[in-house]
Amino acid sequence: MTDSIERAPANAIRAKAAEWLVERRSADDWANEQQADLEAWLEASPSHLVEFLRLEAAWNRTDRMVVLRQPQRRFLTVDARSRSVAVRIAAGLAVLASVGFATQQLTPKAHYQTYATTVGGRETLRLADGSTVELNTDSVLRIGSQDGERRAWLDKGEAFFQIVHDSAHPFIVTVGDHRITDLGTKFSVRKKSNAIEVTLVEGKAQLDDTSSSNTKLAVLEPGDVAVATAQGLKLTRQKADFVQASLSWRHDMLTFHHATLAEAAAEFNRYNTEKLVVGDAYAAGQTFNGTLPTNDVAAFVRVAQKTFGLRAVKRGSETVISR
Amino acid sequence: MADISDTDRGVGAVRFGSPNAQEAAVWFVENVLPLEAALIQFLHHNWRNADEVPDLLHDVYVRVYEAAQKEMPENAKAFVFATARHLIIDRVRRERIVPIEIMADMESLGIAVEDPGPERGAIARAELRRLENALMKLRPRLREAFVLKQLEGLSRREIALRMGVGEETVKQYLADGICALADILYGETTDLRRQK
Numbered sequence: 001m002t003d004s005i006e007r008a009p010a011n012a013i014r015a016k017a018a019e020w021l022v023e024r025r026s027a028d029d030w031a032n033e034q035q036a037d038l039e040a041w042l043e044a045s046p047s048h049l050v051e052f053l054r055l056e057a058a059w060n061r062t063d064r065m066v067v068l069r070q071p072q073r074r075f076l077t078v079d080a081r082s083r084s085v086a087v088r089i090a091a092g093l094a095v096l097a098s099v100g101f102a103t104q105q106l107t108p109k110a111h112y113q114t115y116a117t118t119v120g121g122r123e124t125l126r127l128a129d130g131s132t133v134e135l136n137t138d139s140v141l142r143i144g145s146q147d148g149e150r151r152a153w154l155d156k157g158e159a160f161f162q163i164v165h166d167s168a169h170p171f172i173v174t175v176g177d178h179r180i181t182d183l184g185t186k187f188s189v190r191k192k193s194n195a196i197e198v199t200l201v202e203g204k205a206q207l208d209d210t211s212s213s214n215t216k217l218a219v220l221e222p223g224d225v226a227v228a229t230a231q232g233l234k235l236t237r238q239k240a241d242f243v244q245a246s247l248s249w250r251h252d253m254l255t256f257h258h259a260t261l262a263e264a265a266a267e268f269n270r271y272n273t274e275k276l277v278v279g280d281a282y283a284a285g286q287t288f289n290g291t292l293p294t295n296d297v298a299a300f301v302r303v304a305q306k307t308f309g310l311r312a313v314k315r316g317s318e319t320v321i322s323r
Numbered sequence: 324m325a326d327i328s329d330t331d332r333g334v335g336a337v338r339f340g341s342p343n344a345q346e347a348a349v350w351f352v353e354n355v356l357p358l359e360a361a362l363i364q365f366l367h368h369n370w371r372n373a374d375e376v377p378d379l380l381h382d383v384y385v386r387v388y389e390a391a392q393k394e395m396p397e398n399a400k401a402f403v404f405a406t407a408r409h410l411i412i413d414r415v416r417r418e419r420i421v422p423i424e425i426m427a428d429m430e431s432l433g434i435a436v437e438d439p440g441p442e443r444g445a446i447a448r449a450e451l452r453r454l455e456n457a458l459m460k461l462r463p464r465l466r467e468a469f470v471l472k473q474l475e476g477l478s479r480r481e482i483a484l485r486m487g488v489g490e491e492t493v494k495q496y497l498a499d500g501i502c503a504l505a506d507i508l509y510g511e512t513t514d515l516r517r518q519k
Contacts, residue, residue: 010381018498026472026479026497046392050351050384057352058505062473065454273349316346316395 010051016041017051021059064118112144117157120271120295122252130164131171136190136249137271137294158190160250165203177211178228187220188247195229201243207233248291255291260284261304261321272297279322283310347391354399355387359509362407369411379414383407457507461500468496469504 020038024030042049117123117139125133125143129150135141139157150171152161163171165184173180173189175196180189185203189196198207200220207226209215217233220226223243227234245255254271256264262284265276271294278284286308292299297319304310304321313320362383366376386406387396396402458466464486471482483490 010378013381014502015498018502019494021501022494022497026494028478028480046385046388047381049348050388051381053348053352053388054356054384054509055501055505057356058508059473059501061450061508062454062458062469062504065451065474317349 008047010047013047014051014055017048017055021052021055025059112142112151112153114140114142116140119273122249129166129169132162134160134250136160154189154191156191158188158249160186160188160247162186174210177209178217179208179210181206181208183219195227198224198226198228199238199243199246200224200226201247249294252294253291254294257289258287259289261286261288261308261310264288264300265321268294268297268300271295273317275318276300277318277320279320282323283308283321286310343392346395347388350391350395350399351384351388355384355403356509358400358403360511362403363510365404365407366411369408370414379407379410382410386410453508457504460507461503465496465500465503468493469500472497 020041023034024038027034042052115123115125115135117135117137119138121135121137123135125135125141127133127143131150133141133143133152136158139159140155141157141159142153142155144151148169150166150169152159152171152173154173154175159173161171161173161182163182163185165171165182171182173182175189175191178196180187180198183204183206185205186201187203187205188199188201198205198220200222202222205220207217207220207228209217209228217228218224218226218235220235223237223240225236225238225243225246242257245257248255249271254264254267256267259267262278265278269275274297276297283304286304288303288307290303292303301312301319301321305312310321310323313322359380363376363380366379366383367373370376370379383403383406387403390396390402390406458469461469467486468482471477471485472479477485479490479493482493486493486496488496
């Protein structure tokens with residue numbers, strides 16, 4: 001009920017919501033029964049739900065602190081944890097990340113920090129060795145070291161690497177069963193649901209399959225686009241402007257060249273919580289060229305309406321485009 | 324064919340019974356919570372008993388959320404302040420107190436609602452600064468527990484050992500910490516606005 005006379009005071013509800021949230025976010029194991037209890041409490045009254053949502057939103061914002069902070073000085077070492085917490089906040093030093101689920105998959109020797117971006121997010125990480133990594137929308141990347149090698153693990157999404165080459169300390173990116181070893185390069189890596197795509201911009205990099213024994217798949221040169229799936233490797237050589245277009249997300253733009261509306265919609269959906277749905281095969285098959293801002297869903301809808309005469313219907317957070 | 328999938332939308336802890344509830348929750352977090360500082364000012368201007376403002380705020384949130392579950396309002400800002408105005412009118416009637424003149428909207432109070440600008444790097448830096456400032460305002464023990472949990476990724480047991488307290492105390496620190504942080508992040512007007 002909305003009537004404050006008939007319910008507990010707001011601060012009592014808030015205290016209970018905080019207790020639930022802390023339990024949810026800090027319990028070593030969270031059983032199904034606890035989840036059910038929490039959901040029952042939330043469903044019991046919108047009074048409970050709004051307080052929980054508010055605290056959870058604040059908590060989620062602090063999750064992002066680790067991402068927003070640049071890993072400035074301590075790239076290859078784990079923070080010594082000797083300085084006071086307050087000093088460390090002020091100094092903006094990198095600290096071990098708590099983001100995400102990747103922690104369990106680690107081998108004991110690896111030290112790493114985790115960086116994650118939200119849908120529509122993009123972050124540039126400047127590493128202590130002068131290398132930079134640009135993390136695209138909805139991505140998770142771990143950066144660290146193992147056995148004296150510089151290492152990165154792309155667990156989700158897409159990243160663009162500009163690596164300062166050091167043959168004594170190779171830079172190795174692991175994506176699922178594949179490994180990319182820098183031989184002095186700029187390259188992008190994207191993890192799709194069933195494929196890994198590597199685009200080489202400058203220099204050279206070696207691509208290995210690590211699923212059984214290490215198998216060298218290819219040495220990539222500028223313009224090479226390698227798409228590795230469970231079935232094997234497809235290697236194509238592209239012109240420089242195509243490669244640049246595929247990296248236009250680094251400037252918050254999407255460039256389409258003979259793209260179908262379905263492909264373009266899927267691209268937009270990577271960057272936006274407002275989703276595009278292409279409703280029929282006719283609409284899906286229309287092709288176009290163009291460059292649009294990654295967050296400008298409205299511009300895409302206008303293209304569909306004006307250029308192709310399609311209908312767009314907004315349904316909650318979805319826009320359905322069809323004939 | 325391209326794969327069009329619905330990705331997770333950041334309201335993580337709860338499975339919602341209906342898509343409407345889920346959508347209302349996302350909308351509430353993204354569009355209503357950022358209005359909190361302005362809304363608190365509005366309530367203070369229009370309700371003479373300051374002690375009751377937290378309860379009024381809560382009631383506005385509940386009404387707004389319930390309405391959004393039925394039908395998503397077009398304009399969050401207008402809807403939230405209209406709801407606050409109605410709530411106050413209802414209270415005034417019920418409690419038969421002398422009606423006060425309710426301000427038309429927050430514009431007449433000269434309150435600016437933060438509008439995220441176009442430059443993403445600047446937003447990210449501003450957000451980091453805001454979060455760090457908010458953390459610095461917490462009581463030292465609450466801050467320490469929160470930083471160990473959120474920035475260092477320590478478990479409850481590790482935090483307890485590090486701080487020399489029991490796990491129950493750590494839980495209490497974290498609970499008090501997140502309540503204070505939410506008040507600072509959503510409820511306090513920013514320095515920018517104060518200068519105006």
